[in-house]
Amino acid sequence: MIKPIELILLVSLPALHGCLAAQPLPDGWPLGARIPAISGQLVDAILGKPIANLDVTLRALSATGSFFGSGESVLRYENTRTSADGKFSFRTSLEPIAGRPLTSIKGYWLSVNLTFWSIAWMKAQSAHSDPKIDTTNDDLSWDIVQDPLFQIRVTRYFEFSMNGPRVNTKLHFPMAVQFLRPCAQAWNANCIRFDETLDVRIPLIPALDNPAECRKIKDEGLSEQCRQLNTYRNAFRHRDEALCGQVDQGPGSKACLEYLRGYISNRELFSQ
Secondary structure (H helix, E strand, O other), X not given: OOOHHHHHHHHHHHHHHHHHHHOOOOOOOOOXXXXXXXXXXXXXXXXXXXXXXXXXXXEEEEXXXXXXXXXXXXXXXXEEEOOOOOEEEEOOEEOHHHHOOOEXXXXXXXXXXXXXXXXXXXXXXXXXXXXXXXXXXOOOOHHHHOOOOOOEOEEEEOOEEEEOOOOOOOOEOOEEEEOOXXXXXXXXXXXXXXXXXXXXXXXXXXXXXXXXXXXXXXXXXXXXXXXXXXXXXXXXHOOOHHHHOOOOOOHHXXXXXXXXXXXXXXXXXXXX
16 A cells, blocks of 8 residues: 555656756756866966966866775866966866766866976876876875976886976976866875856965065965975075974975985985
8 A cells, every 4th residue: 555655756756857857957957067167367466467388287087985995086187388378278167977866077287387297198108007197186285295306317107217307498487277166185285276267366475496486476375385395495505403393383394304304315316
């Protein structure tokens, strides 16, 4: 015998399905599966001048959760270079994978002034690899703390080596740009977040011999990020552990002491 509540469900569900089917699907359906168009301009944080010919790389991941565990998949891994006036753009895209049950877009973010490794190039380096994305996650602080002067002669990727520092220019620090999530790096000095994705103005922090020049930046938060990054850099330039304590008296200072000691004791890895 069908209970009253079961009868209500049997009647209501088909009716509900009919109502849903009659409604036009919204743009970007399923909801939350569209990566918006992203565009902007790279400028020097002090001078305000556009910066041309730098790599801007978009990375987007989906997240899957179930009773059997969780995982993530690569949605986008694309690169462009800034134009003569420092501008860049990425198209919008609907990602069907992210619309599946228990699946969503985990995040999308940009790396700036970090040399791009193409899928074809990475595959050519190792016959046993099938890369879908590089090894860079959304914490670019590691690209600063280990070698703020970008002098390591050899960097590792998978099981092979490549020569040279992984930045387009040593004149500016590489920057992580977050959209969906706040900056959550081990040390957030080279991360910036935006609520909007169109026509964003991304300030790149210059490498300075005198961190006091960071005061020229009007935005107090960005000025402090500049001071921390360049104080960290100067600690390595002068091999001065005392400067590490002036970074932020937190994760930046702690990383500075740890990696500076390794830097000093392994000089053969670095250009002089």
